[in-house]
Amino acid sequence: MYIFVGTNTDIMENELAKIHLSVDCTVLGFDGNRLEVLLIRRTGEEGGREFHDMKLPGSLILDNEELDDAARRVLTELTGLKNITLQQFKAFGSMDRTKDPKDVHWLEHAQKAHVHRIVTVAYMALVKIGRAMIREMEGSEALWVPVGAIPPLAFDHNEIIGEALAHLRSSASMDPSILYALLPRKFTVTQLRNLYEIVFGSKLDPANFYKKMIQLPYLVALDEHEKGVAHRAARYFRFDKTIYNKSRL
């Protein structure tokens, strides 16, 4: 005897959502001046014409594959990047995700499967864009695109990036330490201000920002300055996580 404590809605098998599951990775990187997102080039055909556009690194997950493993695998396969710390931030499951027939056709051709509805689990990573990283990406179809200059992307990938940026903004306003994952190990206050301005979307007064920042106990001044710059060489700072954690108690 079964007593099903289920929902009142009388569900038939054919009313259940037929779903493919994918992972998509929003890797945000800072090059010292600009916040950029990692995209991959896509080529397809629609209505007899070839098209070229871009999308987030992502793919359907395999059977018996854990979500986190799928995100890591897909990012490495599509971009060459290894050892990126990805964190799940939201699942996107709207039916509108596949409203553009060109995306459905592209995916059905690629996966040799009928595609109805795709729910994607979005991951996020914050990285410093450095020379080693650019080298690792060589030979892939991946490229960095400034967040201010993202063209219309496949599926709902513009929306996913928008939500990743909103997530970064709200996390950073509660815990500014996460921003230092984007900065190089040593950075100038101008670089830090650039990053604040981009993340919080507002211009900051340079003098006031400098005064406020050098008072933070966890921003440690280094005995080192910029080299080979036309303007007055700025001092480098580093972020001290231990001091930061103490200051938050």
Added chain:
Amino acid sequence: MYIFVGTNTDIMENELAKIHLSVDCTVLGFDGNRLEVLLIRRTGEEGGREFHDMKLPGSLILDNEELDDAARRVLTELTGLKNITLQQFKAFGSMDRTKDPKDVHWLEHAQKAHVHRIVTVAYMALVKIGRAMIREMEGSEALWVPVGAIPPLAFDHNEIIGEALAHLRSSASMDPSILYALLPRKFTVTQLRNLYEIVFGSKLDPANFYKKMIQLPYLVALDEHEKGVAHRAARYFRFDKTIYNKSRL
């Protein structure tokens, strides 16, 4: 002509994950003394014997149903509760979720569908447990269980609750204002300390806690005291969101 910029892994349709998608709601409530989670009773049969246990309010999503809509529908259908603000907090997709045959059999019977792998999108809500809420739940199979006394649940629901509590802890350490969603509109410092102790998992010195809390500008003392208590009647306070937001700039 298609050039599929996909993953290197040669994916055949039958290697793709066959997935059912569900939503599960972790509603955490505080009754002034204890933090509790909303569970529903489940009855099933395994190996010829009836069993009774509990699970989170959750169910498979319907075709053409948005994730957020599914979470709201399922919570209302299973618990009677309306107007609960649910927020997605994590997708759980491990194959281990269905390792207990009794869960698979129960679900297959209930849904009249073959169940292989179920990915669930977990939602979370913080509520004040009041008399009106208890009344709304009447006639449902839902009940409040203290988080310190949760028995083994269906699927990975113990793990989901554990992650919801960890999420609450880390969010509250960055932004304590979210804790006030759990407290009644007017509360005593003892109730606030109870909540802090449960969320952060450590005992706090009552006198020190009191001294610290009454200094917070956003905790506003009311001209009202507890009534009908054996001990000295404590003063009520309220949380002022406007003052809080200003104090965080």
